[in-house]
Amino acid sequence: MNINGIHHILSIVWQGQENLDFYHGVLGLRLVKQTVNYDDPFYYHLYYGNKNGDLGTLLTFFPWSVDKIEGQIGKGQVGVVSLMIPKGSMDFWVKRLDKFKIGYGRLERFGNQVLRFQDRHNLAIELIESEFGQLQDYEVNGITKEEAIKGIYGATLYSNDLEGTKKLLTELGLKYVGEDNGYIRFDANNDLGKYIDIYTGDVKDGIYGGGTHHHIAFTIPSKEIEYYQTKLRKLGYQVSPVRERTYFQSLYFREPGGILIELATDGPGLTVDEPLDTLGQAFVIPKEFAHLKEGYEGLMYPLFIRQIDKLEDYPYETKSQYDSYITHKNRLNRINELARLSKERELTSLEIEERSRLRKEYVQAIRSTVSMSMGFISYETETGEQVKISKKGEEK
Numbered sequence: 405m406n407i408n409g410i411h412h413i414l415s416i417v418w419q420g421q422e423n424l425d426f427y428h429g430v431l432g433l434r435l436v437k438q439t440v441n442y443d444d445p446f447y448y449h450l451y452y453g454n455k456n457g458d459l460g461t462l463l464t465f466f467p468w469s470v471d472k473i474e475g476q477i478g479k480g481q482v483g484v485v486s487l488m489i490p491k492g493s494m495d496f497w498v499k500r501l502d503k504f505k506i507g508y509g510r511l512e513r514f515g516n517q518v519l520r521f522q523d524r525h526n527l528a529i530e531l532i533e534s535e536f537g538q539l540q541d542y543e544v545n546g547i548t549k550e551e552a553i554k555g556i557y558g559a560t561l562y563s564n565d566l567e568g569t570k571k572l573l574t575e576l577g578l579k580y581v582g583e584d585n586g587y588i589r590f591d592a593n594n595d596l597g598k599y600i601d602i603y604t605g606d607v608k609d610g611i612y613g614g615g616t617h618h619h620i621a622f623t624i625p626s627k628e629i630e631y632y633q634t635k636l637r638k639l640g641y642q643v644s645p646v647r648e649r650t651y652f653q654s655l656y657f658r659e660p661g662g663i664l665i666e667l668a669t670d671g672p673g674l675t676v677d678e679p680l681d682t683l684g685q686a687f688v689i690p691k692e693f694a695h696l697k698e699g700y701e702g703l704m705y706p707l708f709i710r711q712i713d714k715l716e717d718y719p720y721e722t723k724s725q726y727d728s729y730i731t732h733k734n735r736l737n738r739i740n741e742l743a744r745l746s747k748e749r750e751l752t753s754l755e756i757e758e759r760s761r762l763r764k765e766y767v768q769a770i771r772s773t774v775s776m777s778m779g780f781i782s783y784e785t786e787t788g789e790q791v792k793i794s795k796k797g798e799e800k
């Protein structure tokens with residue numbers, strides 16, 4: 405067996421728009437596919453990558469708030485995802501993280517400077533300068549091609565069984581590179597998605613849930629999927645049947661250290677259902693779920709691919725919560741607008757009536773459970789005073 409680099413890494417997060425603002429708005433990755441989670445088709449599955457959505461650049465996410473299970477990154481999981489940036493761009497990224505008020509740490513591994521931080525949902529991400537990968541002919545939100553992320557540099561695994569994980573990586577054809585400061589490095593035979601590091605230090609036990617990396621996929625040639633399945637089964641791994649994933653076919657198994665591994669084929673690729681130029685711009689429904697089309701419109705909140713200059717919270721997980729959020733936001737804007745107006749001139753009796761009604765509605769909305777989590781707990785009065793509303797909905 406001779407796998408060909410990391411194919412993609414899938415992680416579970418809480419909220420899709422927050423995820424999109426972070427990976428596109430801050431990190432500048434291209435959203436290359438918006439589709440649904442095959443296991444729970446009323447939730448998004450979002451893919452980010454380089455301009456062409458090449459294998460070895462793909463980070464995929466389930467914004468999946470089901471049961472509100474908060475995960476913990478730890479043993480039996482992918483611990484950290486490392487992304488590669490062009491040589492000489494580290495200072496740019498430090499400034500960019502500062503701009504978005506994202507805290508970070510610096511470390512060194514195998515002679516490289518590493519910038520480590522967390523995304524909106526506590527996933528551990530690193531940026532590392534590398535000569536591998538191609539400069540991206542794609543500029544977004546203040547990131548030029550001299551700085552843009554080129555793809556996945558590697559991933560750090562937190563294993564429950566160091567020897568077992570090393571054995572599996574070797575069986576898959578990864579080459580042992582060396583050890584440095586508590587990390588054992590393997591080379592996955594491709595410039596994109598090249599390195600797998602196993603961290604040998606102590607970490608907590610991993611708990612499955614939001615804010616964790618779910619699995620790591622390696623690339624195999626399409627025509628060899630049955631060969632890999634047979635070979636791994638012979639070696640004693642419990643390998644899944646071949647799964648059809650529209651853009652590739654996959655096998656899954658758990659390695660001895662507890663980490664879920666996927667082997668995914670190198671074709672047919674992300675352009676199978678939309679052209680390269682417009683990848684990721686529209687919501688794509690797999691043919692298996694075509695009959696749910698109308699349901700999607702009523703149930704899934706919209707996503708906006710946009711440039712941002714600060715991070716925001718989006719307290720909705722369904723279409724109806726999104727609708728309430730928008731109504732609430734509009735109401736608040738109008739209340740504040742009337743407050744501003746009242747400083748400039750006398751409000752008309754209609755406006756005073758409107759203001760009174762809006763305030764009542766506002767307080768009412770705060771009382772409802774949906775808006776309790778919305779974070780709008782104050783508004784400005786005509787004297788510029790911030791009126792706080794307690795969770796019970798009383799003005800203070």
Ligand code: ZN
Nearest residue numbers: 414619621666
């Ligand atoms: Zn996957």
